[in-house]
Amino acid sequence: MTESKKPTRSIASIAGIVAAATLISKVFGLVRSIALAAAFGNGIVTEAFAYAYAIPGFLLILLGGINGPFHSAIVSVLTKEKDKSQVAPIVETITTIVGIILLCVSIAIFCFAGNAIDIVAPNLSLSSDVARGALVRQCAIEQLQIMSAMAVLAGFIGIGFGTLSSADFYWLPSISPLLTSSTTIIGVGILAIYLGPKIMLPENALLAGKVLAGTTLIGALLQWLMQVITQWRVGLGTIKPRLEWRRQGVKDVLKILGPATFSSGTLQINLFIDLAFASGIAGAASAMQYSGLLIQTPLGIISNIILVSLLPEFSRLADPQNWTQLKDRIRQGLLLTGIAMMPLSAVMMALAFPIVQTVYQYGAFKTQDSQLVGSILIASSLGMFIFLGRDVLVRVFYALGDGSTPFKISVVNIFFNFLFDYLFWKPFGAAGITLSTVCINLISFSVMLFLLDRRLNGLPWRGFVPLLGIFLASTVAGGVTWGISYGWQQFIPVSNTLTLLVQLALSGGMGFAVFAAIVSQLKLPEFDRFVAQIRQKLFKK
Incomplete structure (x- = not known):
């Protein structure tokens, strides 16, 4: 029995499947990061x-990630394909073309x-510790050579994600990334047992x-x-x-795939720019990764819930006669994004600092590492709504068959990213580099809203007014959270993980x-439905 014969799932059902699977994958990813922090600091x-x-990692996210351009292009076309016997030839042709190109890459x-x-890291040779910089460079080169094959795997994974999602398979694409995390955890664990305390020595x-890179490659292959x-x-x-x-x-897939990939690919250029500035600060690049995972864990879960369920809807409503419904879906997507991301961002x-201490500060990960990662986490949290809101709007352009507009915006933002990195790097350090990313996401979000308003003959702007109320409520919640956390620290000294967990639970819960x-x-209505679904699941007999 093929997937095409299965009944179409509701948006709520899709969201539940994606949420559960993505949560499992993100938890494994977080455990992987904790293992790396404890072993290597x-x-x-x-x-x-x-x-x-x-x-290779960015290619895996760009090409192989759920909601990436490969996934979006495949879903946008295959969901409209009425003759399901044509799906296999389309997928096999796209896989062959992409495989040839990425093999060369x-x-x-x-x-x-x-x-x-x-x-990527031009300032390593200019580091105050020349020997350390040289060792970091040599280690990075060997790791990159091992992981070079992930370029091909990234494209194949992205095509598979899109193909399975278009056929109403959501569990497998969402849960499969845990394989990479699992292989890395196992590899690092074996290495830690083998080397013991010597694992932190420069000579090792x-x-x-090599172990870290090799297990990452194996995980991608299994995925x-x-x-x-x-x-x-x-x-x-x-x-x-x-x-x-x-x-x-x-032809339809390639029409969307090319511009969409180049559009998202400009983020790689921005990443290069960010890492180039970060390479002048010892430990900044890895601190940005540690912080990034703390952001991507909740952001990835929520983005998959919202984007995976909305993208097919955007595609089905792309015809001008359905634009009234499409605009309502856009409004719904942004309000859901605000309800989910704004309070989370504030909290x-x-x-930020207690979260980093609770998650990472074990073994080789020290207090000064927590302070650096915490400062970056504050800057990253500031832009969570804008990041996801921009992705919602990008999917609208993809559904309309327009991948060139997001691409043009992304190209212009390369200049702004360099400018903001240059302006924020010295006064704010590593956190300033992250703050630059927040600024360019805000520019993209604003421009896309303006262009969609013109293209769809007017967006329902009054429908977006509640976002202001959501923002104010989130601000108050953040203030309450900080006040309770600060008071806790004054009266109850933080001495262990349990104390930190209670502090986080109490202050965050109240927020x-x-x-x-x-x-x-x-x-x-969006908030009421959200609460009703939670109550139904909690009190269901």
């Missing part, structure tokens, strides 16, 4: 990995790994780096194998080479409660 191995992972990455690291940095086997079993395409590029479905800013109490007075 914010030292040579993790800093080198931050530079080495910049290219992988070879280039392997051969020019040294040049790539010098571009190269070995540790692709899991989904391609499922595709094969349900008739959604195999690994059979095929070059039927004249098919209309193939995380208020509790969210205050937010819910205020927003409930706004009488938002």
Whole structure:
């Protein structure tokens, strides 16, 4: 029985599946990060990995990530394909074309790994500790060469995600990333047992780096194998080479895929710029990764819930005769984003340092590492709503068959990213680099809203007014959270993880409660439905 015969799931059902699977994957990702922090701290191995992972890791997120351009392009086209017998040839052709291109990319990455690291981290040689900088560079080059094959795997994974999602498979794409985390945890655990306390010594940095890179590559391979086997079993395409590029479905995918990939790819240039500035600050690159995971864990879960369920809806309402409904979906998507992200952002800013201490400060991870990561976390939390809101609008453009507009905006933002990095780097340090990203996301969000307003003959601006109330409620919630946390620290000294957990639970819980109490007075249907679903699940017999 093929997936096409299955009844179409509701948005709520899709959201529940994606939420559960993504939560499991994100938890494994967090455990992986904790294992790295405990084993290597914010030292040579993790800093080198931050530079080495910049290219293959970003390709995995860009091309292979759920809601990435490959996923979005495949879903946008295959959900409109009425003849399901055409799906397999389309998928196999796209896989063949992408595989050829990315194989060349992988070879280039392997051969020019040294040049790539010098571009990503140009200030390593200018570090005050020349020997440390040289070791970080050598370790990063070896790691990048090992992970170069992930370029091919990233494209295949992205195609698989889109194919399975278009056929109403949501569990597998959302849960498969845990394989990468699991292999890394196992590899680092074995290495820690083998080396013991010597794992932190500089002379073992190269070995540790190879283990970290190798297990990451194995995890990506397993992730692709899991989904391609499922595709094969349900008739959604195999690994059979095929070059039927004249098919209309193939043309439609490539029409969206090219601009969408280049648009998202400009983020890689921004990442290069960020890492170039970070390479002048010892430990900044790895600290940004530690902070980034704390942001991406809740952001990834919530973004998948919102974007995965809305993207097919945007595609089905792309015809001008359905634009009234499309505009309502846009409003709904942004309000849901605000309800989810604004209070979370405020609470995380208020509790940044206790959160970092609770999650990471074990083993080789010290207090000074927590302070650096905490400052970056505050800056990252500031832009959570803007980041996800921008992604909602990008998906609207994709659904309308327009991948060029987000691309043009992203290209312009490269200039602004360099400008803001330059302006914020010296006064704010590593946190300033993250603050620069928040600024360019705000520019993108504002421009996309303006262009969609013109293209769709006017957006329902009055429908966005509740976002102001949500923002004010989140601000109050953040203030309450910080006040309770500060008072706790004055009267109850933090001595262990349990004390920190109680502090976080009490202050964060009160902050969210205050937010819910205020927003409930706004009488938002989206918020009321959200609360009703929670109550139903909690009190269901």
